[in-house]
Amino acid sequence: MAVKLSERSFDFAKKLIEERHVVLDVMDDWSEHQPSAQQENDFIEKHGFGEYGRWHLGVDDEYAEDTKSRYKFPYGDFENVHRCGVIAAEVRSARLKYTDIEVAAAHLHGMLDELM
Secondary structure: OOEEEOHHHHHHHHHHHHOOOEEOOOHHHHHHHOOOHHHHHHHHHHHOHHHHHOOEEEEEOOOOOOOHHHEEEEOEOOOOEEHHHHHHHHHHHHHHOOHHHHHHHHHHHHHHHHHO
16 A cells, blocks of 8 residues: 555644644544544535545555545544544554654644643
8 A cells, every 4th residue: 555644634634623623532432423434425425535535644546536445544524623533543554654644643633632
């Protein structure tokens, strides 16, 4: 896999946090707070893959732009950045050794913790 940080998504997440579009939840909440496959499909149908991709810190260039498989490390619910989603992205990217994504997620995590 050729997964790399999406600077566009990272910048979008920082802007959302600065504008307080956040949910300050705890790590274990992500399994309940992350969008369902149906919610993802509905969002894509309404907004397209370009907007869908902004809600993921990673991009896998081995997949076409118009596939869900291309976008990795989600961090929000299409309205708000979720602290639990950012932490999940941070932990998973560290485990998989995607250092650029790990560092970006850690930065977002710090921004969210400052709001608590």
